[in-house]
Amino acid sequence: MTTLDTLTENQRARIVDVDGDDGIAVRLLEMGLTEGEEIELLGFAPLGDPIEFFVRGYRISLRKSEAHRVQVELIEV
Amino acid sequence: MTALNSSASDSTSADGPSRPLKVALIGNPNTGKSTLFNALAGLRARVGNYPGVTVEKKIGRVRWDKRDIDLIDLPGTYSLSPRSLDELVSVDVLLGRQQDVGQIDAVVCIVDASNLERNLYLLSQILELKLPVVLVLNMCDVAAARGTAIEAEALAEKLGVVVVQTEAHRRVGLDALQQAIIDSVSRDGIEPPALFPDAFYIERDQLAEQLAEWNEPAMPGYLLERMLLDVGGQVETQLADRQPERGLSALATARERLKEAGCRIPMTEARVRYAWAREMLTGVVTKSAARRVTTSDKIDKILTHRLGGLLIFCGLMFVVFLSIFTWAEPFMGAIETAQGWVSDFVTGAIPPGALRSLLVDGVIAGVGGVIVFLPQIAFLFFFLAILEDCGYMARAAFLMDKLMTRIGLSGKSFVPLMSSFACAIPGVMATRVIENRRDRMVTMLVAPLMSCSARLPVYVLLIALFIPSEQRLERGLVMFAMYSLGVVVAILVAWLLKKTFFKGETPPFVMELPSYKWPSPRIVLHRVYDRSKAFVTRAGTLIFATTVIVWACAYFPGDHGELNAVVAELEQLDSMEEPDEDLVAALSERQNQLSARLIEGSILGRMGHAIEPVVKPLGWDWKIGVGAIASFPAREVIVATLGTIYSLGSEVDEEDAGLLGAIRGAEWPDGRKVYNTPVALSVMVFFALCAQCAATLMVIRRETNSWRWPIFTFAYMTALAYVGAFVTYQVGMMFV
Numbered sequence: 001m002t003t004l005d006t007l008t009e010n011q012r013a014r015i016v017d018v019d020g021d022d023g024i025a026v027r028l029l030e031m032g033l034t035e036g037e038e039i040e041l042l043g044f045a046p047l048g049d050p051i052e053f054f055v056r057g058y059r060i061s062l063r064k065s066e067a068h069r070v071q072v073e074l075i076e077v
Numbered sequence: 078m079t080a081l082n083s084s085a086s087d088s089t090s091a092d093g094p095s096r097p098l099k100v101a102l103i104g105n106p107n108t109g110k111s112t113l114f115n116a117l118a119g120l121r122a123r124v125g126n127y128p129g130v131t132v133e134k135k136i137g138r139v140r141w142d143k144r145d146i147d148l149i150d151l152p153g154t155y156s157l158s159p160r161s162l163d164e165l166v167s168v169d170v171l172l173g174r175q176q177d178v179g180q181i182d183a184v185v186c187i188v189d190a191s192n193l194e195r196n197l198y199l200l201s202q203i204l205e206l207k208l209p210v211v212l213v214l215n216m217c218d219v220a221a222a223r224g225t226a227i228e229a230e231a232l233a234e235k236l237g238v239v240v241v242q243t244e245a246h247r248r249v250g251l252d253a254l255q256q257a258i259i260d261s262v263s264r265d266g267i268e269p270p271a272l273f274p275d276a277f278y279i280e281r282d283q284l285a286e287q288l289a290e291w292n293e294p295a296m297p298g299y300l301l302e303r304m305l306l307d308v309g310g311q312v313e314t315q316l317a318d319r320q321p322e323r324g325l326s327a328l329a330t331a332r333e334r335l336k337e338a339g340c341r342i343p344m345t346e347a348r349v350r351y352a353w354a355r356e357m358l359t360g361v362v363t364k365s366a367a368r369r370v371t372t373s374d375k376i377d378k379i380l381t382h383r384l385g386g387l388l389i390f391c392g393l394m395f396v397v398f399l400s401i402f403t404w405a406e407p408f409m410g411a412i413e414t415a416q417g418w419v420s421d422f423v424t425g426a427i428p429p430g431a432l433r434s435l436l437v438d439g440v441i442a443g444v445g446g447v448i449v450f451l452p453q454i455a456f457l458f459f460f461l462a463i464l465e466d467c468g469y470m471a472r473a474a475f476l477m478d479k480l481m482t483r484i485g486l487s488g489k490s491f492v493p494l495m496s497s498f499a500c501a502i503p504g505v506m507a508t509r510v511i512e513n514r515r516d517r518m519v520t521m522l523v524a525p526l527m528s529c530s531a532r533l534p535v536y537v538l539l540i541a542l543f544i545p546s547e548q549r550l551e552r553g554l555v556m557f558a559m560y561s562l563g564v565v566v567a568i569l570v571a572w573l574l575k576k577t578f579f580k581g582e583t584p585p586f587v588m589e590l591p592s593y594k595w596p597s598p599r600i601v602l603h604r605v606y607d608r609s610k611a612f613v614t615r616a617g618t619l620i621f622a623t624t625v626i627v628w629a630c631a632y633f634p635g636d637h638g639e640l641n642a643v644v645a646e647l648e649q650l651d652s653m654e655e656p657d658e659d660l661v662a663a664l665s666e667r668q669n670q671l672s673a674r675l676i677e678g679s680i681l682g683r684m685g686h687a688i689e690p691v692v693k694p695l696g697w698d699w700k701i702g703v704g705a706i707a708s709f710p711a712r713e714v715i716v717a718t719l720g721t722i723y724s725l726g727s728e729v730d731e732e733d734a735g736l737l738g739a740i741r742g743a744e745w746p747d748g749r750k751v752y753n754t755p756v757a758l759s760v761m762v763f764f765a766l767c768a769q770c771a772a773t774l775m776v777i778r779r780e781t782n783s784w785r786w787p788i789f790t791f792a793y794m795t796a797l798a799y800v801g802a803f804v805t806y807q808v809g810m811m812f813v
Contacts, residue, residue, distance in 0.1 A: 021309075022306040024585040030155050033591075043382075047479035058195060061471070
């Protein structure tokens with residue numbers, strides 16, 4: 001088990017949980033980062049943060065600190 | 078129709094069949110909701126603010142099927158889980174709790190057909206409001222291109238709402254939508270599906286009983302649910318204000334019980350709603366098996382590339398910057414020329430006197446002062462609308478975010494701040510893309526610190542004063558220093574504001590990166606029109622009034638009799654074939670002297686004298702003081718004011734040799750020169766940091782819907798400018 005911000009480019013993972021109950025956690029959940037969903041890292045912004053992901057059929061940008069809230073299991077290829 | 082349905086503020090909504098129906102439009106960002114609203118309501122939308130918040134209120138009155146219908150465009154949102162007063166507005170409107178809107182008769186929920194699952198999250202919340210709902214599947218063409226097939230009828234059946242398919246940017250499906258809206262208002266609200274486990278509804282009912290026991294006003298079921306679901310949300314906050322101790326502890330224990338029942342908050346809501354969304358879409362939406370690599374994916378690969386993306390972004394920003402800085406120039410020149418013609422015409426038609434001066438120096442200058450900003454506003458919003466509509470703006474925020482977080486803002490603040498280098502007015506207006514109120518306010522309040530194009534004449538004049546023209550490098554360096562000063566101070570102020578007035582939990586930067594598409598000319602032009610109109614109608618009158626007041630202060634009191642006689646004589650000479658050159662020169666000289674004396678004796682001049690002790694530590698004499706006061710409506714006015722005060726007439730520009738000579742020759746009563754390098758620098762620093770721009774302040778008032786923030790901006794910037802000029806002069810004098 002690891003967190004979403006540790007993924008490398010084009011790596012995929014399955015979401016296990018989202019930490020916290022504040023605005024950021026709620027927004028992550030609302031955007032569809034729920035338990036069991038598959039998510040893929042697409043790329044990084046110039047300074048390595050934020051990070052672009054693909055989830056539920058669309059692209060989403062998360063800051064490193066936000067991605068760190070998401071616990072995932074890597075999907076081995 | 079009963080009295081319950083009448084809204085308090087709308088005078089036309091008297092009870093009876095004539096009450097306009099209210100239909101709210103809501104949807105996720107990037108679903109084409111505003112495009113759809115504009116297509117339905119045309120250009121007639123009334124724009125204002127909801128009281129007490131910075132949320133824009135947009136209502137378009139249409140007349141369909143012999144009924145008046147008010148279409149209410151709510152801000153784009155991913156959910157109806159209010160975490161701030163601004164976010165609560167949409168919920169209150171939909172629940173009929175917003176006094177100035179009244180009861181809502183139906184909701185139109187616009188969703189992106191190519192991204193249905195996530196969009197249905199919002200729909201599932203809307204369904205719980207028990208209103209008639211029309212679901213609009215917009216961007217069906219994009220969905221089809223991605224290999225997504227949607228069976229609209231089957232979906233309508235499953236959801237129990239009317240479903241309409243549209244392509245708003247091509248105006249496809251609008252008639253069907255119009256009909257669906259007309260039909261929906263007469264239908265009953267739908268019965269929402271019970272998505273949550275029973276334990277949740279039991280808790281909700283217990284909470285309602287508890288609140289009733291505490292004599293709390295009754296509230297709709299949806300808000301009770303929000304109170305339980307949103308930890309630290311707006312509904313909870315409001316309860317905590319009224320019931321500080323027991324309110325929060327009751328919620329905490331209720332949530333604890335829910336957790337034990339396997340209903341963890343906040344996870345539960347997302348889990349049940351997304352499960353519902355997936356169930357609704359099963360068998361209705363079919364996607365082509367493999368995830369296609371679309372053109373949009375390929376473009377994104379380049380535009381968000383760590384190096385390439387950054388270079389393209391810089392290039393794009395350069396073009397946008399250039400456009401407001403230089404391409405708008407000819408248009409602004411043309412407006413000034415036209416203003417000159419009108420002034421000349423009035424001058425020719427009316428004899429010299431107070432009326433002519435009011436018209437020429439007050440009214441025409443005031444109107445010109447408003448219109449002259451239009452080219453910059455139009456150019457900026459032309460480019461921003463293109464970038465926004467094609468989906469690039471989200472990428473720009475993505476690329477610049479890390480840099481901006483260092484000063485406590487987000488990537489979304491970058492473009493508005495950058496635009497402010499050309500002109501703070503469109504910059505402030507462009508802050509609307511920032512949803513978070515605190516970030517938006519901070520961006521707006523520091524935007525006027527960026528050195529705008531109106532500061533340029535002031536810099537040019539003063540640099541020319543103390544650096545000879547052959548020292549190009551030194552001139553360039555001082556200019557660069559002035560621009561950097563604004564940026565550095567803006568960073569410090571932004572950081573400070575985020576630590577004081579606008580501190581709070583860091584807003585999420587969780588943001589959708591929408592697919593790229595071709596921008597629609599109609600949408601782009603509409604945006605340009607909309608922004609320009611907003612500026613002229615909402616800020617224009619106040620800018621105009623300010624100009625006229627400053628004119629009056631410069632004109633009264635004073636006996637203009639001799640000046641008028643001299644001017645009349647000059648004009649008569651002017652119309653002659655061969656005027657006596659010496660006489661003209663003598664009269665012009667006299668005219669300039671009289672003007673200078675009159676301005677010295679005017680309210681403005683007296684104010685200048687009165688503040689001399691205040692500006693003396695800056696190294697200024699009363700004339701510079703007058704210049705600073707007179708340039709309150711617009712800072713570049715100082716050049717013309719100095720021209721008048723130094724008896725050169727006001728027709729001077731920043732590179733006028735006569736003006737430079739007069740300023741260099743200016744002396745204190747004891748014979749010392751007024752201007753030396755520290756004084757010139759002190760004036761420049763003052764103008765770099767001051768808020769001498771009525772137009773910007775009025776736009777801040779309009780955008781924040783309050784006088785508090787323009788006053789705050791003016792106060793803090795003037796204080797900074799004063800301190801900056803003081804330090805510059807005092808330190809500078811140590812080296813002279």
